[in-house]
Amino acid sequence: MAAARRVFADPAADAARLLFRLALFLLMVATPVAELVYRGPLYVFLPVGACILIVAGRLARAREGRPKLLKLLSSPIAGAALFLFFWAGLSLLWTPFPDEAATRFFKAAGTALLVFFAILALPAKTEAENLYLLPIGLTITAVATVALTLFAPHMFWQGEHPDSTLAQRSVMTVTVLLWPALGALGLRERWFLAVGLAAVVTAAALATFIQVALVALALSAIVYAIAVSEPQKVGQILGFGLAALAVLAPVAALATLAITSLAHVPHVGPGLVFADLFLRQWPRFITGHGLDFAQRALEIGVLPRGAPRSILFKFWYELGVLGVLAFAVLAVSVFIAAGRAPAYIAPALLAGLVSGLVVAIWGAETTQIWWISLSGLDAIALALLCKGLPLAKRPLAPPAESEPFETDVSADFED
Numbered sequence: 001m002a003a004a005r006r007v008f009a010d011p012a013a014d015a016a017r018l019l020f021r022l023a024l025f026l027l028m029v030a031t032p033v034a035e036l037v038y039r040g041p042l043y044v045f046l047p048v049g050a051c052i053l054i055v056a057g058r059l060a061r062a063r064e065g066r067p068k069l070l071k072l073l074s075s076p077i078a079g080a081a082l083f084l085f086f087w088a089g090l091s092l093l094w095t096p097f098p099d100e101a102a103t104r105f106f107k108a109a110g111t112a113l114l115v116f117f118a119i120l121a122l123p124a125k126t127e128a129e130n131l132y133l134l135p136i137g138l139t140i141t142a143v144a145t146v147a148l149t150l151f152a153p154h155m156f157w158q159g160e161h162p163d164s165t166l167a168q169r170s171v172m173t174v175t176v177l178l179w180p181a182l183g184a185l186g187l188r189e190r191w192f193l194a195v196g197l198a199a200v201v202t203a204a205a206l207a208t209f210i211q212v213a214l215v216a217l218a219l220s221a222i223v224y225a226i227a228v229s230e231p232q233k234v235g236q237i238l239g240f241g242l243a244a245l246a247v248l249a250p251v252a253a254l255a256t257l258a259i260t261s262l263a264h265v266p267h268v269g270p271g272l273v274f275a276d277l278f279l280r281q282w283p284r285f286i287t288g289h290g291l292d293f294a295q296r297a298l299e300i301g302v303l304p305r306g307a308p309r310s311i312l313f314k315f316w317y318e319l320g321v322l323g324v325l326a327f328a329v330l331a332v333s334v335f336i337a338a339g340r341a342p343a344y345i346a347p348a349l350l351a352g353l354v355s356g357l358v359v360a361i362w363g364a365e366t367t368q369i370w371w372i373s374l375s376g377l378d379a380i381a382l383a384l385l386c387k388g389l390p391l392a393k394r395p396l397a398p399p400a401e402s403e404p405f406e407t408d409v410s411a412d413f414e415d
């Protein structure tokens with residue numbers, strides 16, 4: 001009876017552990033695998049998994065007190081993110097498409113809040129078994145992506161737009177989630193498994209030959225290799241570099257326009273469209289045209305088809321200079337924080353951020369709720385990695401003395 005009482009002494013903790021495992025399996029394994037055959041699992045599995053994590057967190061913290069929410073909200077990252085959401089919500093007052101923009105805003109805000117509370121609910125220490133869930137899910141997804149690309153191309157590539165096909169979404173998923181998975185394997189010192197996972201993901205990107213995925217893989221791999229030795233410096237360079245790229249984007253576009261005019265080259269290309277819009281509508285770039293206007297303007301022909309689809313252009317065109325400045329502060333804060341993380345996870349964090357930003361700057365999927373949901377899943381995976389601990393190494397036992405009894409006796413006589 002005493003043994004039974006010890007085993008079932010804390011049913012809340014046992015239930016929380018089971019719910020954590022269930023939620024993480026749903027998010028890290030079932031979600032990427034289900035994306036192979038259907039376009040909707042991410043919209044369902046992410047909120048369901050996040051809600052299960054929140055419930056599990058409440059059970060686990062029944063006797064531990066509440067997390068320090070105010071401290072988190074006072075950080076520069078939270079401040080920049082909250083202002084960005086505030087400004088995007090305020091822009092609903094002047095956007096030409098308020099109904100569509102409000103739907104997009106509340107979906108994005110709801111997803112962000114749900115992911116935020118799910119991350120808060122994660123246990124203080126990630127169990128070793130949970131670290132293997134994402135690598136398992138990505139391995140199955142990447143191998144199946146290669147097989148479907150070779151043997152079922154019509155079904156896999158069928159869609160109204162390349163960004164909405166199963167092939168594109170599957171490759172984007174494994175590309176973005178690769179780095180938290182590699183970081184988890186690195187924590188457990190499973191280097192051969194990490195090399196194998198990177199190989200099958202690269203094979204999936206090569207089989208589908210989606211350019212943005214290949215570029216994201218290459219650049220994030222370079223960042224990972226450099227950050228192994230200097231993570232803090234790499235984080236600072238990336239953060240301030242991205243902030244400068246965002247703030248100076250109109251300057252770069254205007255410089256491109258000036259060069260092409262002097263060289264008498266035809267004014268063709270997204271950058272030249274950006275420069276032309278900036279010259280003709282520059283007062284509207286102070287406040288922006290309002291949330292969701294760039295996509296709607298492309299659909300109705302207000303913007304030319306050659307207009308940029310990058311997230312940087314959308315920030316300038318929709319949210320104006322205040323939105324861009326908030327994004328710049330957020331980028332600097334996030335990258336510096338990632339660079340200051342422990343050395344055993346900082347390279348994976350930086351590479352994961354770069355991989356997602358390459359896709360966003362490229363312009364694929366970034367205006368859709370699917371991309372926002374995938375970014376939320378990536379945030380949970382990176383948070384799970386941050387709470388993991390490296391594999392503990394047992395210290396070597398000291399060599400036994402040949403004659404301990406005689407040594408002790410001689411010491412007694414010396415005393």
